[in-house]
Amino acid sequence: MMAMLKILLAMSLLVWAMVPAKAADRAQIAEFMAVTGFDVALESMRLSARDAPEMLGLDADDFGLSWSRLADRIFEPEALKSDALDILDKALTQDALAHATGFYGSELGQKLV
Numbered sequence: 810m811m812a813m814l815k816i817l818l819a820m821s822l823l824v825w826a827m828v829p830a831k832a833a834d835r836a837q838i839a840e841f842m843a844v845t846g847f848d849v850a851l852e853s854m855r856l857s858a859r860d861a862p863e864m865l866g867l868d869a870d871d872f873g874l875s876w877s878r879l880a881d882r883i884f885e886p887e888a889l890k891s892d893a894l895d896i897l898d899k900a901l902t903q904d905a906l907a908h909a910t911g912f913y914g915s916e917l918g919q920k921l922v
Contacts, residue, residue, distance in 0.1 A: 834903070835894055835898055837903075837906055837907075837910070838894055838897045838898055838901065838906065839890075839894065840910060841897070841901075841906055841909060841910045841913070842890070842893065842894075842897075844910055844913045844914050844918075844922075845909075845913045845922055846922045847893065848890060851886055851889040851890055851893065852886045854884050854889065855880060855881060855884035855885070855889075858880035858883065858884050859876075859877050859880045859881065861876075861880070862876060
């Protein structure tokens with residue numbers, strides 16, 4: 810009976826160790842995105858897409874009559890931010906987020922950003 814209890818306890822500890830750490834809070838992820846400038850980069854994607862014809866030396870009409878409107882819809886900043894929050898929420902643990910936010914919030918981290 811005691812051996813069975815020890816085996817059960819060992820298996821419980823093993824399963825507990827394999828469970829990932831609690832996911833990070835979305836508000837903290839949004840703060841991380843602001844500290845790193847990731848939120849600004851998302852808006853930059855939309856602006857770059859709108860300017861794609863001009864970057865290629867073409868007229869926006871060469872890409873289609875509604876190119877700017879299409880780029881605004883596809884690269885809508887709030888939708889991109891929501892998608893980024895979803896992805897980071899699944900990928901970051903609370904500890905990793907705290908470490909990254911602390912680093913990028915530091916003087917050195919801000920210089921790198």
